[in-house]
Amino acid sequence: MNLRALLAALTGRQPSKEVAKERLRLVLVHDRASVAPEFLDKIKEEMIAVISKYMEIDESNTVINMHHAEGTAVLEANLAVKKIKRSVNT
Amino acid sequence: MGEVIVITSGKGGVGKTTTTANLGVGLVLAKKKVVLIDADIGLRNLDVVMGLENRIVYDLVDVVEGHCRVKQALIRDKRFENLFLLPAAQTRDKNAVSPEQMKKLSLELKEEYDFILVDCPAGIEQGFRNAIAGADRALIVTTPEVSAVRDADRIIGLLEAAEIKTFHLIINRLRPEMVKRGDMLDIDDILEILAIDLIGVIPDDEKIIISTNRGEQVAANANDSPAGKAYTNIVRRLLGETVPIMDFYQNQSFFSRLKKFIGLGG
Structure with missing residues (x-):
């Protein structure tokens, strides 16, 4: 983890990649189940x-x-x- | 007997046509005889990407409807004598071709050519079904974006349902500097989500646009650009070689690593 990621974690703001990954995971669970x-x-x-x-x-x-x-x-x-x-x- | 490979993605604009053209050039440079089929009827583009738009006489629909022989419709590339294009019809719609006709055409072309690359239209309707009908394997192109990865997942499901057993992923337009600062999905993230084998990663490269402007392919001069090199690596993997995925994060000096640690990018 670099300092920026650490700061992001402390301030509760995730790097945008993590947001993308999480959203993808959720949307695919839904897509695959339909x-x-x-x-x-x-x-x-x-x-x-x-x-x-x-x-x-x-x-x-x-x-x-x-x-x-x-x-x-x-x-x-x-x-x-x-x-x-x-x-x-x- | 040749092999039919469909290049598909679901989402439009992720680089299917560019990928088809570059893999075609790469395969020809590896001494193979190759036909590229533009299956995007009504929205043909592979001809302009190849720089062959002024040479079209007959098209895919003419061939399947029997207006001409396959040989008459194939356009020989300007630079590579073993590379041919079968253009899509521009004034017809996707229903002008059926999956059975595509299968028959694939079998005929396989007799004489080593590789038949089919540039699939975006979407999952009739055009997609036609494009995959005669395919032995599929290459799924995606970019590190939520929408493109989601569509790739849907396409994988449809390929499985169509019993195409061999398929691999190409990740296009990776921007290593964005991945490094945590603002782009990384190769491993995408593979973990899609659970599919990777056959190559193409870095985002402005040389692609420059060469496409001229109707040329970066794979023709593989050493001049990272994307050209990456396409050539995919060709080698298609031909059975084991080639490691390029290290996009190399050449990190102590200073750039320090900057990265502090969070100043790099």
């Missing part, structure tokens, strides 16, 4: 079809999205279950 909405709709449709065999799903209360957390992509699905079919236990 998936076409049609693609997610298709996954949602098929998931509901599979799960509906066993449970009754409230489709209007179903949310599916994709995001990044700690370096990995996470596919998050929240499905509201109306009731579990009796036949599952038999």
